[in-house]
Amino acid sequence: MREPDRIVRMKTVLSRTGLSRSTIYRNIRKGTFPPQIKISTNGAGWRESDINRWVADPVGWRAANDNNELGGKAGKHGAG
Structure with missing residues (x-):
């Protein structure tokens, strides 16, 4: 059985990716970085698996086409 995905916060994402906060938000808008999920x-925060996928292939990462997204808004690729 697969382990549940952890939620990581901004501080962790900043250290794992080496990006600035503004770059992260800009790339979310462009669809080249995983979107946040509301936790309260x-x-x-972000799903740790999404951040791991981005770190493994930042240039090739695109919003997941997985149908198992939990209420994600990844469908808004054309906006912007």
Whole structure:
């Protein structure tokens, strides 16, 4: 059985990717970085598996085409 995906916060994403906060948000808008998921009223984070996939192949990463996204908004690729 697959282990549940952990949620990582901005501080972890910054250290794992080496990107700045503004670059992360810009790349989310462009569809070249995993989108955040809302975890509370004022909190958001990323699926650790999404960050791991991005770190493994930052140039080739595109929003997942997986149908098992949990309410993800990855379908808005053309916006922007």
